[in-house]
Amino acid sequence: MTRVLGWLAALGLLAGVAAGFGYAPREAIQGNVQRIMYLHVPSVLTAYLAFGLVLLGSIAYLATRRPGWDRLAASAAEIGVLFTAITIVSGSIWGKPTWGTWWTWDARLTSTAILLLVYVGYLMLRGLVDDAEARGRYAAVVGILGAVNIPIVHFSVKWWRALHQPSTILGPGPSPIDPAIGLALLVNWIAFTLLFAYFLARRIEIARLEET
Amino acid sequence: MTYVRRAWIVFQKDLLIERRSKEQTNALLFFCLVLLFLFQFALGPDRDRLAAALPGLLWLGFILAGLLALGRSFLAERENDCWEGLRLTPGDKSAIYLGKLAGNCVLMAAVELVLVVLFGVFYNVDLLTPAAPLALVLALGTLGLASVGTLFAAMTTQARARELLFPVLLLPVQVPVLLATVSATQALLLGQPLADVAHWLKLLAGADCVYVTIGILTFEFVLEA
Amino acid sequence: MPANWSYVLAAYGLAAVALFGYWRHLARRARALSARRGAPVSYRTPHRTPS
Numbered sequence: 323m324t325r326v327l328g329w330l331a332a333l334g335l336l337a338g339v340a341a342g343f344g345y346a347p348r349e350a351i352q353g354n355v356q357r358i359m360y361l362h363v364p365s366v367l368t369a370y371l372a373f374g375l376v377l378l379g380s381i382a383y384l385a386t387r388r389p390g391w392d393r394l395a396a397s398a399a400e401i402g403v404l405f406t407a408i409t410i411v412s413g414s415i416w417g418k419p420t421w422g423t424w425w426t427w428d429a430r431l432t433s434t435a436i437l438l439l440v441y442v443g444y445l446m447l448r449g450l451v452d453d454a455e456a457r458g459r460y461a462a463v464v465g466i467l468g469a470v471n472i473p474i475v476h477f478s479v480k481w482w483r484a485l486h487q488p489s490t491i492l493g494p495g496p497s498p499i500d501p502a503i504g505l506a507l508l509v510n511w512i513a514f515t516l517l518f519a520y521f522l523a524r525r526i527e528i529a530r531l532e533e534t
Numbered sequence: 535m536t537y538v539r540r541a542w543i544v545f546q547k548d549l550l551i552e553r554r555s556k557e558q559t560n561a562l563l564f565f566c567l568v569l570l571f572l573f574q575f576a577l578g579p580d581r582d583r584l585a586a587a588l589p590g591l592l593w594l595g596f597i598l599a600g601l602l603a604l605g606r607s608f609l610a611e612r613e614n615d616c617w618e619g620l621r622l623t624p625g626d627k628s629a630i631y632l633g634k635l636a637g638n639c640v641l642m643a644a645v646e647l648v649l650v651v652l653f654g655v656f657y658n659v660d661l662l663t664p665a666a667p668l669a670l671v672l673a674l675g676t677l678g679l680a681s682v683g684t685l686f687a688a689m690t691t692q693a694r695a696r697e698l699l700f701p702v703l704l705l706p707v708q709v710p711v712l713l714a715t716v717s718a719t720q721a722l723l724l725g726q727p728l729a730d731v732a733h734w735l736k737l738l739a740g741a742d743c744v745y746v747t748i749g750i751l752t753f754e755f756v757l758e759a
Numbered sequence: 760m761p762a763n764w765s766y767v768l769a770a771y772g773l774a775a776v777a778l779f780g781y782w783r784h785l786a787r788r789a790r791a792l793s794a795r796r797g798a799p800v801s802y803r804t805p806h807r808t809p810s
Contacts (some may be wrong), residue, residue, distance in 0.1 A: 463685070
């Protein structure tokens with residue numbers, strides 16, 4: 323089953339790259355740099371999916387104490403951090419030619435960076451607690467708090483940005499009008515979701531194997 | 535024994551310990567004084583630069599002092615082998631959380647009062663005019679800091695590298711509280727009316743509700759075995 | 760607007776390295792675990808119990 327998922331993901335990624343570079347047109351204002359969006363946006367969506375699963379696994383673990391839920395939470399968190407890092411790096415690279423700077427305290431980038439910090443902390447906690455049962459419990463609490471905090475972070479950063487700088491007209495945002503761009507985005511998003519599912523399945527399996 | 539009574543007992547116990555030994559409060563107060571000098575030296579003699587950075591510095595001071603104070607919330611229990619005692623308390627464990635939270639809030643309030651006065655004196659800031667709305671911002675921000683801090687302190691007491699893990703866990707979660715309080719404090723110090731920062735206050739109040747609720751709901755899971 | 764292909768390649772390249780690297784990391788660990796089933800692994804994972 324996992325193998326099938328893996329091949330589907332690979333196919334999806336191929337289709338995604340083809341769509342992003344072959345099918346989708348060159349964007350009018352930003353030029354070719356805009357194509358990074360086909361990597362950046364699916365990445366962040368996948369990260370949110372991952373952290374949603376962390377929340378689910380955390381609550382379910384506290385409620386049922388079945389180790390499978392904890393494995394889900396831990397695995398999803400690890401992969402979520404990976405995709406968040408990809409989101410930030412691709413966003414930064416996109417920003418350099420667009421805004422002229424590698425980093426800017428743009429609302430989206432800032433919120434994503436905070437998200438990364440929260441879940442890296444989650445992984446660190448897991449690494450530093452020896453007792454397996456306590457580890458699951460503590461991680462679940464942090465997982466729940468981290469997820470519930472996301473909308474609070476979103477609003478605080480958004481209002482904070484509104485204070486300091488007017489929103490940039492030219493920014494890494496999707497140009498929703500052209501349907502070709504929309505389709506390329508969709509294909510890439512599906513591909514990333516398949517890849518996430520594949521990674522998750524393998525990671526959970528490893529976790530299960532390690533449970534001697 | 536009622537829920538409220540249990541929370542009250544924990545609160546009283548912590549206050550009593552602190553009143554008798556004063557070791558924590560004295561150290562924290564001295565730490566605040568050190569911070570004051572640190573900030574001045576870090577920013578240089580330019581008065582205006584300091585004034586502009588003031589709201590941020592104030593809250594940085596609270597957070598740094600808070601990291602020290604909150605991180606040690608359960609240290610007394612752990613070092614004196616009272617952790618088991620906490621665990622074996624009958625009834626809803628969240629009463630312990632609320633008692634500890636109340637104690638931490640009082641401690642933070644004392645620290646913040648000192649820092650505010652020190653700031654007012656040393657950096658020549660008018661903190662009396664906006665005193666009432668400022669107190670409200672401080673109260674909401676402190677509750678946000680202490681609510682999550684108390685919960686995480688219970689967790690990290692049992693972990694390795696707890697002095698490192700506690701800030702790493704707490705600070706990212708506290709970013710919205712920091713953003714809100716610094717923005718609100720800045721506006722108030724510039725003489726803006728309370729109505730202007732109403733959205734920040736609402737955000738803080740909402741966040742506080744969320745954090746305290748999660749603390750109450752999950753504390754028993756932290757306190758287990 | 761300049762072509763900026765270097766940026767696009769950099770972004771995709773780094774992402775590819777990261778994803779491929781993670782895939783290889785998973786594959787390696789799975790292999791190691793299957794080979795010596797039951798042996799303790801030092802990496803922290805959920806519910807690792809010492810054997």
